[in-house]
Amino acid sequence: MIFLQVAAKDLRSELRTKESLNASLSFAVVILLLFSFAFDPSGEAVAEFSGGLLWLVFAFAGALILNRSFARELPNDCLEVLIASPVSGAQLFLGKSVASFVLLLAIELICLPIFGIFYNITWTPKFWPLLGVFLLGTWAMTILGTLFSALTVNLSLRELMLPMLLYPMMIPALMSAMRLTTILLSGNDIGGDDLVWLRLLIGFDVVFTTLALALVETILVR
Amino acid sequence: MSVPVLAVEHVYKYFGDYPALRDVSFSLHGGECLALLGRNGAGKTTMLKILAGLSGAAQGEVKLFGDSPRQASARRRIGLLGHGIGVYDELTAIENLNIFAQLYGVSKTVAREWLERTQLAHVADSPVREFSRGMRQRLAVARAFLHNPALLILDEPFTALDDRAIALLQGLLADAKAAGRTIIMSTHQLREAMELATHVALIERGKLVHFGPRTPEMLMDPGYVYRTFGAV
Amino acid sequence: MEKNIRLGIGAMAGLLLLRNLYVILFNLPDEMEQGPIYRIFYYHLPAYFTAMCCYMTALVASVLYLTKRNLRYDAIAMSATEVGLAFAAVNLITGMIWGRVIWGIWWAWDARLTWALICWLVYFGYQRAKNSAVLSIFSFVSVAITYKAIEWWRTQHPGPVLSFRTGQQLIDPEMERMLYTNFFALALLAFVMVTVRLNQENLQRQIDGLRRRAHAL
Numbered sequence: 001m002i003f004l005q006v007a008a009k010d011l012r013s014e015l016r017t018k019e020s021l022n023a024s025l026s027f028a029v030v031i032l033l034l035f036s037f038a039f040d041p042s043g044e045a046v047a048e049f050s051g052g053l054l055w056l057v058f059a060f061a062g063a064l065i066l067n068r069s070f071a072r073e074l075p076n077d078c079l080e081v082l083i084a085s086p087v088s089g090a091q092l093f094l095g096k097s098v099a100s101f102v103l104l105l106a107i108e109l110i111c112l113p114i115f116g117i118f119y120n121i122t123w124t125p126k127f128w129p130l131l132g133v134f135l136l137g138t139w140a141m142t143i144l145g146t147l148f149s150a151l152t153v154n155l156s157l158r159e160l161m162l163p164m165l166l167y168p169m170m171i172p173a174l175m176s177a178m179r180l181t182t183i184l185l186s187g188n189d190i191g192g193d194d195l196v197w198l199r200l201l202i203g204f205d206v207v208f209t210t211l212a213l214a215l216v217e218t219i220l221v222r
Numbered sequence: 223m224s225v226p227v228l229a230v231e232h233v234y235k236y237f238g239d240y241p242a243l244r245d246v247s248f249s250l251h252g253g254e255c256l257a258l259l260g261r262n263g264a265g266k267t268t269m270l271k272i273l274a275g276l277s278g279a280a281q282g283e284v285k286l287f288g289d290s291p292r293q294a295s296a297r298r299r300i301g302l303l304g305h306g307i308g309v310y311d312e313l314t315a316i317e318n319l320n321i322f323a324q325l326y327g328v329s330k331t332v333a334r335e336w337l338e339r340t341q342l343a344h345v346a347d348s349p350v351r352e353f354s355r356g357m358r359q360r361l362a363v364a365r366a367f368l369h370n371p372a373l374l375i376l377d378e379p380f381t382a383l384d385d386r387a388i389a390l391l392q393g394l395l396a397d398a399k400a401a402g403r404t405i406i407m408s409t410h411q412l413r414e415a416m417e418l419a420t421h422v423a424l425i426e427r428g429k430l431v432h433f434g435p436r437t438p439e440m441l442m443d444p445g446y447v448y449r450t451f452g453a454v
Numbered sequence: 455m456e457k458n459i460r461l462g463i464g465a466m467a468g469l470l471l472l473r474n475l476y477v478i479l480f481n482l483p484d485e486m487e488q489g490p491i492y493r494i495f496y497y498h499l500p501a502y503f504t505a506m507c508c509y510m511t512a513l514v515a516s517v518l519y520l521t522k523r524n525l526r527y528d529a530i531a532m533s534a535t536e537v538g539l540a541f542a543a544v545n546l547i548t549g550m551i552w553g554r555v556i557w558g559i560w561w562a563w564d565a566r567l568t569w570a571l572i573c574w575l576v577y578f579g580y581q582r583a584k585n586s587a588v589l590s591i592f593s594f595v596s597v598a599i600t601y602k603a604i605e606w607w608r609t610q611h612p613g614p615v616l617s618f619r620t621g622q623q624l625i626d627p628e629m630e631r632m633l634y635t636n637f638f639a640l641a642l643l644a645f646v647m648v649t650v651r652l653n654q655e656n657l658q659r660q661i662d663g664l665r666r667r668a669h670a671l
Binding site: 006012016075087182221 | 276298310
């Protein structure tokens with residue numbers, strides 16, 4: 001369970017400086033505000049695009065959090081020391097993913113009530129299934145994002161590269177999460193034909209978690 | 223003879239087409255201390271990175287304690303002091319050491335002890351950001367020695383250290399050597415390194431041009447190795 | 455020697471493409487419903503197949519690189535992806551031209567169009583990131599999953615026509631033969647392009663090596 005210690009270290013660092021947390025949260029709120037000019041926030045159709053809107057906000061906020069994941073290790077060459085330590089690449093990667101996952105989930109849970117107020121959406125009755133979708137969708141984003149964070153950490157344009165790699169590749173997960181969130185925020189239950197989206201999201205998580213854990217060592221040790 | 227602590231056999235490493243290391247072979251046993259000499263860009267850091275498991279050799283084999291450097295059991299016994307200090311600025315001294323104690327499976331009381339040995343106990347709860355340069359370096363030394371490593375890999379350890387840190391590090395290295403630990407360090411500070419070294423190696427453009435025991439001449443005249451074995 | 459072979463195959467591909475163009479424009483009749491614009495399919499479909507072959511090559515080369523750690527495989531993956539991107543672009547652009555004539559719009563958010571665009575973006579990202587076989591594998595898996603997902607989301611694109619997909623003869627055998635012939639020509643062209651690109655990669659590596667050597671002096 002050494003990855004939990006890596007995660008705890010990352011969370012402690014982040015909570016002390018709150019660098020990416022503050023940036024990400026304020027960015028998310030600003031985008032929520034800006035979207036109200038793109039769509040009619042009081043209209044009947046709000047529920048229909050609610051999932052898409054929320055997940056776009058999460059994706060933007062997520063890129064800011066994930067960019068810091070491995071970049072945090074650059075000052076003082078901490079990354080080298082971590083790789084040379086007995087912690088395996090997979091554990092290190094898992095720990096960093098968990099830390100980003102917790103941070104991003106916290107931001108999502110702050111954004112949800114703000115979204116509810118701004119766009120007049122009742123989300124409380126479906127909170128638990130909604131949380132389930134958030135967990136699955138956020139994990140998909142963090143597992144890919146953390147891997148790309150490791151990949152781009154030594155590039156000069158890493159802040160740009162990460163979203164460029166992350167967004168197109170997580171489209172299946174994003175589509176599922178958007179669809180499922182829209183269904184729940186419209187007051188319906190997930191069932192029947194829509195279960196296929198749930199399966200897709202879970203499948204995406206499983207496939208990419210497995211791939212990332214198997215391949216991350218080759219990224220860290222060059 | 224026993225299994226060497228560190229065995230490097232015919233190691234090659236390329237950057238593009240450029241061979242950063244060419245057919246490097248040597249081995250070290252317990253209690254030996256190697257001073258790895260060479261000019262900037264000769265391949266010293268590349269060699270040390272391969273030993274620390276940070277980088278893979280293109281050809282050849284590296285064995286630490288008879289095992290691959292990527293084995294957790296081998297890495298548990300390595301202490302690494304690179305160019306960076308390898309501690310987190312936003313965390314306190316004791317938090318930093320506690321993290322590495324956990325990663326290496328060492329108890330937290332050991333972390334406390336090391337703060338005292340490096341004379342940092344009075345600032346244990348201050349963030350590293352507020353430390354002076356010398357204090358940061360002492361903390362880095364504590365971090366590298368924390369788990370009582372059997373093999374110390376040090377890249378330019380004396381560069382940018384203040385007098386107090388140099389004295390501390392020399393003392394620790396002498397103790398480690400006496401206790402049968404193996405040390406390999408790259409260095410330009412010949413005066414500090416030669417006293418400690420039992421062996422000396424010279425790398426030039428990726429080739430190991432000399433490897434052998436440290437002789438009295440080397441101690442008297444630091445430039446001796448470069449003049450005698452160097453081609454350029 | 456290698457250069458001559460490359461030139462030879464390139465010339466062959468060029469001649470075949472010219473001959474195909476002639477046959478497509480002057481010998482083959484117009485299609486019943488679509489009129490002359492259907493001819494764009496002789497490039498649209500083969501370009502797609504060629505791009506897919508390139509991506510497959512990149513995947514295989516990347517797996518080989520990760521297992522064998524030979525930089526040559528990484529270079530092959532990079533080159534194949536780049537050429538694949540070019541052919542995928544041909545596929546997208548010819549598709550858009552066809553859509554403008556038949557549907558009246560340049561772009562429709564149809565399943566396959568969207569997928570082709572996503573595919574292009576994913577591989578473009580990989581190609582920009584450089585030196586990373588892991589991304590090539592991730593790209594392939596992601597694109598494969600997206601393929602199914604997009605189909606559930608929306609669809610409008612014409613279904614498969616080739617007999618090996620449908621199991622029956624939906625199109626004129628002569629037309630189908632021409633599709634394959636042109637695929638062969640484009641695949642030859644792609645092969646030559648990949649080898650040229652590979653040659654460039656090797657030269658680049660030599661240059662980087664020389665640079666380092668110069669710095670080391």
